Amino acid sequence: MSCTFKTTRRVEFHETDMAGIVHFSNFYKYMEQAEHEYFRSLGLTIVDKQQDGSVLGWPRVSAQCSFESPVFYGDLLEIRLSVERLGVKSLTIEYEFWRDQTKIAKGRMKTVCCHFTHGSPMKSIEIPEWIQKKIEDSIDHAE
Template structure:
């Protein structure tokens, strides 16, 4: 089941044509990922402070299907596709009602403070799989 996070399009999100600027979809899905992880009980701030681990985007494959415009009520969905040792693969979408406006496949990696890939802690893995 996908996690859903509501987003409203503000004037600042649009370009001269009055549609959402392409890079802002990446901001929308970032917020959706953050809220997905939070909803599963993972405190990313504590994870960094206490364990020295952060999640970083390694890859994004994005398709822009239809434009969103000022004042649209959108929903960002986030769904786990695959969970590896240090890798998290997600499908995210931005919807206006039932209409898919943007879809992305996002690969995250779990990094140490030194910047190297590290395995997900077992407790975090369990929470991600439970979602």
């Protein structure tokens, strides 16, 4: 996996279960947080309000995560994000979670670029060229 973006996150107490282990559902939140940080690093946003009041957004169409090692309160996670596929309308991102030299988990999310207009159903659209260019540039710099 060629890493495009890295971020860190410390595990909070409220994210753990009765055994003191991070509850699996939090990994999906961690992926989303890393995705948002990645977009911000490119000067983009997940929810882009347009001048006409409509919104350009990225709803999820699939998400998965597999786990290899437990994580505990206070652990510092490194989340490595890579763009697996930049399609015409969709973006698939892979995530790897690491604590020091230990791989914790691996996940994947697929999102679709959509246009939201009040009173109308959301509509998938081609990723605007200027957004596609910023994502492509981040991939090129990672290789």
